[in-house]
Amino acid sequence: MEERPVGIEDSDVRQALNAWGITPVTWEYAPVGFGDYHWTATDTQERRWFVTVADLAHKSWYGDGPGGALHGLRDAMDTAVALRGADPDGLDFVVAPVRTADGETVRGLGTGHAVSVFPLVSGAPGHFGDTLAAPDRGLVLDLLARLHRTAPPASARVLPPEFATRPQLERALREIGSPWDGFGPFADPARQLLADHATALRGRLDEFDRRAGELRASGAPLVITHGEPHPGNLLRAGERRLLLDWDTVGLAVPERDLWLVADGPDDLARYEEAGGRKPDPSALALYRLRWALNDVAEFLGWLRAPHDRTPDAQQAWTALTSSVKSLAADP
Structure with missing residues (x-):
């Protein structure tokens, strides 16, 4: 999206990255795609990340309301992670999210959004x-x-x-x-x-x-x-x-x-x-x-x-x- 999400500040997204142990050193909004919101970041270890904030109001195929959408989005991201390691060599063409320290692929952000983190390839x-x-x-x-x-x-x-x-x-x-x-x-x-x-x-x-x-x-x-x-x-x-x-x-x-x-x-x-x-x-x-x-x-x-x-x-x-x-x- 070219516009930033209403009600979500950059500081909110950066704060959410604590769950992944990521402290951004560089941080930039990426106005790409339609429906979700994206940022790129480099952390203190010079690792590069692609951060996505999903608008749960526009994930209706998962279920009713933000709760149902969050649950469905988590199932999808868990599936991507599982596919990445499915074969003996993994499905290496799957760009899957990384898990938080608690093992989550998605975390809620406010009442209507969710954040996930990917390696920037x-x-x-x-x-x-x-x-x-x-x-x-x-x-x-x-x-x-x-x-x-x-x-x-x-x-x-x-x-x-x-x-x-x-x-x-x-x-x-x-x-x-x-x-x-x-x-x-x-x-x-x-x-x-x-x-x-x-x-x-x-x-x-x-x-x-x-x-x-x-x-x-x-x-x-x-x-x-x-x-x-x-x-x-x-x-x-x-x-x-x-x-x-x-x-x-x-x-x-x-x-x-x-x-x-x-x-x-x-x-x-x-x-x-x-x-x-x-x-x-x-x-x-x-x-x-x-x-x-x-x-x-x-x-x-x-x-x-x-x-x-x-x-x-x-x-x-x-x-x-x-x-x-x-x-x-x-x-």
């Missing part, structure tokens, strides 16, 4: 929306095949295809007939955007239900999945490719990951050879559709809450517009 990060060249896609598909073959840790949660933000999308569609006053400058434009494409969006929700029903009926086995292996979560460290941001890790079908990486039959064939399972086109389409619908719901959540004309609000509006128009344009 040198490398070239990607960006969401980048197009991966064929060699990089192949390397990522090989990593995913290895991940999907790994025995799931006990902390890994089953993540069904249904998305927790759906009620707020459906509520917004029901309320497009009246102005969305009092939220901020992008609220009523968002209402008009939904009103213009309401029929198409309801049709895509029906399609989602049909495909999700087909997946449940198939009885496809579940594997451990990353959830968001897009270029923005990929770090190029020399010849190595590392995966970041494991807060969406969980048990699902492989297609939850594959749709974000595979580009055509050659990529799917490579995964089938490495992973031992033929990807299902309908499940790929399901997760592609799920991503877009969830994006619409999440961006609406930002814009149907109090906001100003800030860079983050502008980004949410731009992304909402793109997602809605893309959904309406697809057959």
Whole structure:
């Protein structure tokens, strides 16, 4: 996020690092990503850290309220740590958090946030929306095949295809007939955007239900999945490719990951050879559709809450517009 979290001061985050035995010497806010807040730090032993503060209000897939979100986030970070040491040599492409002196991967911060700490790994990060060249896609598909073959840790949660933000999308569609006053400058434009494409969006929700029903009926086995292996979560460290941001890790079908990486039959064939399972086109389409619908719901959540004309609000509006128009344009 470009903006800093409301109600959380730098001093609060620095104080929380005492649980990890970290005393920052250098400290800098990192305005990257969307949804969480990040800092980089160097401590008295010249170790470099990447500090993340999660906004628990925007982790609804874990459960209701900050308590449920904190519990779910801790399960995800515990899973990442377990995966890092899963093989005899570990899944070395997993960038996992470090534990506190008490063994925690996540600690609550105030009433609605949580902090976790990662080693700051040198490398070239990607960006969401980048197009991966064929060699990089192949390397990522090989990593995913290895991940999907790994025995799931006990902390890994089953993540069904249904998305927790759906009620707020459906509520917004029901309320497009009246102005969305009092939220901020992008609220009523968002209402008009939904009103213009309401029929198409309801049709895509029906399609989602049909495909999700087909997946449940198939009885496809579940594997451990990353959830968001897009270029923005990929770090190029020399010849190595590392995966970041494991807060969406969980048990699902492989297609939850594959749709974000595979580009055509050659990529799917490579995964089938490495992973031992033929990807299902309908499940790929399901997760592609799920991503877009969830994006619409999440961006609406930002814009149907109090906001100003800030860079983050502008980004949410731009992304909402793109997602809605893309959904309406697809057959």
